[in-house]
Amino acid sequence: MALRQIAKAFASLPLPPASRVALTRLADMDDAVLDTWALALLRGVQQPVDPALVPFLAAALQVYWVRMAAALEEDGLQPLEAPGLCPVCGSPPIAGTLRLESHLYRSRYLHCSLCATAWHLVRIQCSHCDATDGIRYQSIDGHFPAVSAETCEKCKTYIKIMNMEKDPELDPVADDVTSIALDILLGEAGWRRTAINPALLTPEE
Numbered sequence: 349m350a351l352r353q354i355a356k357a358f359a360s361l362p363l364p365p366a367s368r369v370a371l372t373r374l375a376d377m378d379d380a381v382l383d384t385w386a387l388a389l390l391r392g393v394q395q396p397v398d399p400a401l402v403p404f405l406a407a408a409l410q411v412y413w414v415r416m417a418a419a420l421e422e423d424g425l426q427p428l429e430a431p432g433l434c435p436v437c438g439s440p441p442i443a444g445t446l447r448l449e450s451h452l453y454r455s456r457y458l459h460c461s462l463c464a465t466a467w468h469l470v471r472i473q474c475s476h477c478d479a480t481d482g483i484r485y486q487s488i489d490g491h492f493p494a495v496s497a498e499t500c501e502k503c504k505t506y507i508k509i510m511n512m513e514k515d516p517e518l519d520p521v522a523d524d525v526t527s528i529a530l531d532i533l534l535g536e537a538g539w540r541r542t543a544i545n546p547a548l549l550t551p552e553e
């Protein structure tokens with residue numbers, strides 16, 4: 349499986365001791381247990397997954413689903429009835445980007461948290477409930493000027509919007525992590541996000 353291949357590739361790299369212990373544990377684990385944990389992660393549930401193994405499991409799931417998504421014909425894809433979900437795998441978007449390409453200029457694309465598909469959604473519309481009223485943009489003064497949070501008063505969710513015009517190098521997954529201060533601020537204010545980023549999961553008490 350992809351997970352075993354990823355673990356093998358990482359084993360030859362210089363790693364922190366905790367990661368090396370996690371990889372050793374992973375090598376001895378039963379495939380059935382790993383399948384159960386993978387399904388839990390797909391449902392957005394961290395329990396009973398060993399937090400130290402989450403990044404490796406998430407990477408393996410992404411490899412599998414990106415490969416599946418790449419094999420599909422673009423013409424055969426249709427938006428799902430449920431708003432805001434990836435038309436390929438049904439996962440929530442991890443972030444949105446405002447694009448720079450001339451034919452897409454300032455268009456908003458959502459990025460799948462699992463299979464890396466990007467799909468268009470008009471701007472100033474909630475990616476979770478489709479509401480167009482009560483949409484606001486929040487950011488932290490002086491920090492991450494290219495990343496803001498689009499909040500929806502109706503469903504109380506938010507999604508980060510990354511403005512490629514301000515920073516063409518932005519990455520929806522990596523910069524979701526670097527802008528974690530925004531998540532902390534919004535979480536404290538009662539807003540919730542719909543997609544997990546495996547790199548932001550923390551061990552539960």
Ligand SMILES: [Zn+2]
Pocket residue numbers: 434435436437438439460461462463464465
């Ligand atoms: Zn997807």
Ligand SMILES: [Zn+2]
Pocket residue numbers: 474475476477478479500501502503504505
């Ligand atoms: Zn909403």
